[in-house]
Amino acid sequence: MAERFSLKDHLFNPQSLSELAAEYAAALPDFDSKAFMTTVIPGLDSRELLERLEWISDCIQGQLNADFSGMADQLEVAMPVELNPDLTDDDFGRFIHAVPGILAVRHGLEEHRERALDLIHEATKRFSMEFYIRPFLNRWPDETWERLIGWAKDQNYHVRRLVSEGTRPKLPWAKGITIDPLRPLELLDILYTDPTRYVTRSVANHLNDISKIEPDAVLARLKSWRKEARQTKVEFDWIERHALRTLIKQGHANALAHLGYRNDLDFEAALQLDARQVAIGDAIELSCEVFCKETVPVLIDYVMYFHKPGGAERRKVFKWKQAQCEAGTPLQLRKQHRLKKDASTFTIYPGPHRVELQINGQIVADTVFTVR
Numbered sequence: 001m002a003e004r005f006s007l008k009d010h011l012f013n014p015q016s017l018s019e020l021a022a023e024y025a026a027a028l029p030d031f032d033s034k035a036f037m038t039t040v041i042p043g044l045d046s047r048e049l050l051e052r053l054e055w056i057s058d059c060i061q062g063q064l065n066a067d068f069s070g071m072a073d074q075l076e077v078a079m080p081v082e083l084n085p086d087l088t089d090d091d092f093g094r095f096i097h098a099v100p101g102i103l104a105v106r107h108g109l110e111e112h113r114e115r116a117l118d119l120i121h122e123a124t125k126r127f128s129m130e131f132y133i134r135p136f137l138n139r140w141p142d143e144t145w146e147r148l149i150g151w152a153k154d155q156n157y158h159v160r161r162l163v164s165e166g167t168r169p170k171l172p173w174a175k176g177i178t179i180d181p182l183r184p185l186e187l188l189d190i191l192y193t194d195p196t197r198y199v200t201r202s203v204a205n206h207l208n209d210i211s212k213i214e215p216d217a218v219l220a221r222l223k224s225w226r227k228e229a230r231q232t233k234v235e236f237d238w239i240e241r242h243a244l245r246t247l248i249k250q251g252h253a254n255a256l257a258h259l260g261y262r263n264d265l266d267f268e269a270a271l272q273l274d275a276r277q278v279a280i281g282d283a284i285e286l287s288c289e290v291f292c293k294e295t296v297p298v299l300i301d302y303v304m305y306f307h308k309p310g311g312a313e314r315r316k317v318f319k320w321k322q323a324q325c326e327a328g329t330p331l332q333l334r335k336q337h338r339l340k341k342d343a344s345t346f347t348i349y350p351g352p353h354r355v356e357l358q359i360n361g362q363i364v365a366d367t368v369f370t371v372r
Helices: 009-010 013-029 035-043 050-062 068-077 093-108 113-124 134-139 142-150 157-165 184-189 197-211 213-226 233-243 247-248 255-256
Strands: 269-271 284-289 296-307 312-323 329-339 350-358 361-371
Touching: 009 050, 009 329, 013 035, 013 093, 035 050, 035 142, 050 093, 068 113, 068 329, 093 113, 113 134, 113 142, 134 142, 142 157, 142 184, 157 184, 184 197, 184 213, 197 213, 197 233, 213 233, 213 255, 233 247, 247 255, 247 296, 269 350, 269 361, 284 296, 284 350, 284 361, 296 329, 312 329, 312 361
Parallel strands: none
Antiparallel strands: 269 284, 284 329, 296 312, 296 350, 350 361
16 A cells, blocks of 8 residues: 655655754854754654644754844844745745744743744745744734734735734634634735735635634625725635635525525526445546526535444535526536545545535535445
């Protein structure tokens, strides 16, 4: 069997850590890269991904100035060049460059707030500091907020993205924050107009987080922004779709209406599968035929109910097609769905499965199959 991919080993290994050691040694004459490697490598195996970051920071810290002001100066000197400003998306940086953020929280949170925030501002241009701004929001909400207001207009788009990403109420992997989840809408009022997709993607993800808490607040903000028209139509349409994706999957009537999809129509539809039994690792083909009495835009999804041991089910919505359904003309679609053997998010078990066809938030047809 092929070895399962290990993200922690991919990110933190002798090669990546020797590169990190070389950066520090080149910037700090007293940094002993050999001693760092001798210490850090044996401590990796027993630690998970985020624990490895803490361990790496331990090993770096041991060779830095004990005074935080001096430590921060050393960390800034040792930083690699800023991420390429010519890129506009998916330039997250390298996890090995999270060390300044970790040490800013450890040693700057209580007594060196302003210097620590300066350090985070510089570090996020190399690797996103979204995890490390959050303790400052919790400890110093108003003082940190003033920084974020200014950073929302920073020249560097990584800093602007940090303002949105770091204040998300449901940021994956991150510790919670205690501020009102609606307060960052003030920041998003600035950021949704950003010309960089890396920033607007974060804004949309942030709104999607809020939609799970206060959906009406998100819809109201989007309506307001749409009226302001301070973002290009193409980009704003993308932000809206991405921000409302969870509500759309849930069939939220107001979210569907906001995007122009009516859920008061009677659709005639049939859903078929190419097989009633399928093995784990194979694909099953879905086909549907939809009849509409009026010509309307339609958002077609399918909902899988995955069998779990004990008879429980796991529900997951999958996107299928955004289309125009012409009155009196059948809309025919086909889609292959592979039942991945080594899916990273959940395990597929043998047993009965269901699939439903969802159009504009309505379940209009369903069928069953068995996984071997």
